[in-house]
Amino acid sequence: MNIEIAPSGFVFSEPHFSNERFACWSRGYFVVDGCMVWGDDLCRWAVKAAADGLLISSIPVLSGVFQLSIVDRFENKAIFIQDRWGSYPVFWSHDAGSWRFSDSAEPFLTSAGRMMRHDAVAEILTFGHVMGNKTLVDGVNELIPHHWCSCQLDGFGNIDFKQTDYWTYHLNFPSADFRASSHAFIDLWHQRMKIFADGVQRSGKVCYTPLSAGLDSRLIAFELDSLSVPQINLTFGSGIESREINVASTVSRSLRHTLGHYVMYLNEANFRHLISSAPGPYRLTTAHFAEKDLWFPSHFNHEVGFFFSGHSGDFMAGSHLRTRMKYWKSVDSVIEYIVRFKGTPLGKHLFFNDNDYRDLITASLTECLCGYPDWLNAFMNWDLQQRQRRFIMRSALSQNPQEVPLVVMPFFDYQLFDFFVYLPFEFLLDTKLYRHAQMDHLYRGVSPFDRLPANGRRVKPLISGTVGEYGYKLASLFDRGKKVRMYDETIDWQKISGDFVLPDCLPAKWNVPRFLGDNSRMYYGLSEFTKMFNQFNNNLK
Numbered sequence: 001m002n003i004e005i006a007p008s009g010f011v012f013s014e015p016h017f018s019n020e021r022f023a024c025w026s027r028g029y030f031v032v033d034g035c036m037v038w039g040d041d042l043c044r045w046a047v048k049a050a051a052d053g054l055l056i057s058s059i060p061v062l063s064g065v066f067q068l069s070i071v072d073r074f075e076n077k078a079i080f081i082q083d084r085w086g087s088y089p090v091f092w093s094h095d096a097g098s099w100r101f102s103d104s105a106e107p108f109l110t111s112a113g114r115m116m117r118h119d120a121v122a123e124i125l126t127f128g129h130v131m132g133n134k135t136l137v138d139g140v141n142e143l144i145p146h147h148w149c150s151c152q153l154d155g156f157g158n159i160d161f162k163q164t165d166y167w168t169y170h171l172n173f174p175s176a177d178f179r180a181s182s183h184a185f186i187d188l189w190h191q192r193m194k195i196f197a198d199g200v201q202r203s204g205k206v207c208y209t210p211l212s213a214g215l216d217s218r219l220i221a222f223e224l225d226s227l228s229v230p231q232i233n234l235t236f237g238s239g240i241e242s243r244e245i246n247v248a249s250t251v252s253r254s255l256r257h258t259l260g261h262y263v264m265y266l267n268e269a270n271f272r273h274l275i276s277s278a279p280g281p282y283r284l285t286t287a288h289f290a291e292k293d294l295w296f297p298s299h300f301n302h303e304v305g306f307f308f309s310g311h312s313g314d315f316m317a318g319s320h321l322r323t324r325m326k327y328w329k330s331v332d333s334v335i336e337y338i339v340r341f342k343g344t345p346l347g348k349h350l351f352f353n354d355n356d357y358r359d360l361i362t363a364s365l366t367e368c369l370c371g372y373p374d375w376l377n378a379f380m381n382w383d384l385q386q387r388q389r390r391f392i393m394r395s396a397l398s399q400n401p402q403e404v405p406l407v408v409m410p411f412f413d414y415q416l417f418d419f420f421v422y423l424p425f426e427f428l429l430d431t432k433l434y435r436h437a438q439m440d441h442l443y444r445g446v447s448p449f450d451r452l453p454a455n456g457r458r459v460k461p462l463i464s465g466t467v468g469e470y471g472y473k474l475a476s477l478f479d480r481g482k483k484v485r486m487y488d489e490t491i492d493w494q495k496i497s498g499d500f501v502l503p504d505c506l507p508a509k510w511n512v513p514r515f516l517g518d519n520s521r522m523y524y525g526l527s528e529f530t531k532m533f534n535q536f537n538n539n540l541k
Helices: 039-051 055-061 118-127 178-203 215-226 243-254 270-277 287-291 329-344 343-351 355-369 375-396 414-419 432-442 472-480 493-497 512-516 520-538
Strands: 002-005 011-012 022-032 036-037 062-071 077-084 091-095 096-102 149-151 159-165 206-210 231-237 256-263 304-308 406-408
Touching: 011 343, 022 039, 022 178, 036 039, 036 178, 039 055, 039 062, 055 077, 062 414, 096 159, 118 343, 118 355, 178 215, 178 304, 178 414, 206 215, 215 231, 231 243, 243 256, 287 414, 329 343, 329 355, 329 375, 343 355, 355 375
Parallel strands: 206 231, 206 304, 231 256, 304 406
Antiparallel strands: 002 011, 002 096, 022 036, 022 062, 062 077, 077 149, 091 096, 149 159
16 A cells, blocks of 8 residues: 655555545454454445445444555545554655655655664664654654544645544443453453354355464464364474473364364474574564464465464563562653563663663653553553554564465454453452453363363473573573673774674665664664674574
């Protein structure tokens, strides 16, 4: 999708759906009127709603993972609708009186004089993603999540650009209690999953469900099976004795409508494949393997129409809610927690050892965290709107929708999601609520003897201390302080670093010196990132 709006009029690429008045582009799916809609049906629904004057009023109830763009030829207006997460990015820039919108960053990189934002590069080195509505490139921004945007050309060559927040909560628990909330979630889960299952069955295809030892993927697999939806399972683990594989195999064997359970083992070839594109602060999990490795879904494209991601999104933050978060007194406490527990090893090292780098990250996080009623609320919103959107969700959503089936994320359904974020925090502090709500449903009618443990342990390394979780390996190297070069402004970091291994979201084909200019500190960061990556990679040889 490419749309350019100039005083002389509109210019746009071939739409997915078009009639005399409207041109429409869409990605993803949403649920409206109890029905799951995607593809051409999504465009047709949107165009009809726009023609009837109902599109804007319908936006708050379009629950799903989607992006919708419409050009109204009669009114000389373009409308862009982002879901609550901004799952599919829309980039825009404003140059010389014209506005440009695209679902790809490539068209913006040809403009002369584009430079990288130094704060954005620092955020990538620390978190693996850029925060807020900015991008790596100065002057190029993203549309804001949970907003609808209009860009209208009047008859005098003026362009009116505005973004409107539409976020609303779908659930309310004014007198919530443990048992009532648990049963409310169970009933709601049945209701929403039935909608997704009907969509799969209506398509006549099967779904692809990565299956791990965790509750989120197991809950999805059991529910789809109870609704007679055929599915193909995949599990990734370190070896035959991996508990991840053993638990997932037990679950898969108990499903009545599975078409096969494929197991991928962690070996040197698979490991190199996973980290070759760009390393980051993630663990090597079943979900990550299934999302990043497009080989598997490409072999089933003729029959698989849906990819059910089991990400529950770290909504509850585990025991940290009780042991750390409720004691936060200032934004500095939140920032230090985020860097320590959500940051890359390189980012943590720079943050705690370089004052200038610390100031840069502190300024970025402060901008995202301020304005909320309490620090716990601020952290949850940061985690969901920044980390989940940029880092987790977009790892599952392919840039090319033809490469993988339609990605469905049940835990990010607005109504299911609101169950977690709208409950009073005193209930969130009791993680048993989260466990009970899922376990009670998952094991209804199953004897305690047959129940599986709640969660699997971390994936065990194939060779202890060599092949394991990439982030933890680097973290241990940094913590021991081995061969970590401190920043020195007299060193030409650009010259000594050689070929950079670039972090996620920093394409290798970009001309790095052109974008980074003469900022020595950023070269130092990339140099250290490259050095530690190569040092770890050499351990595999």
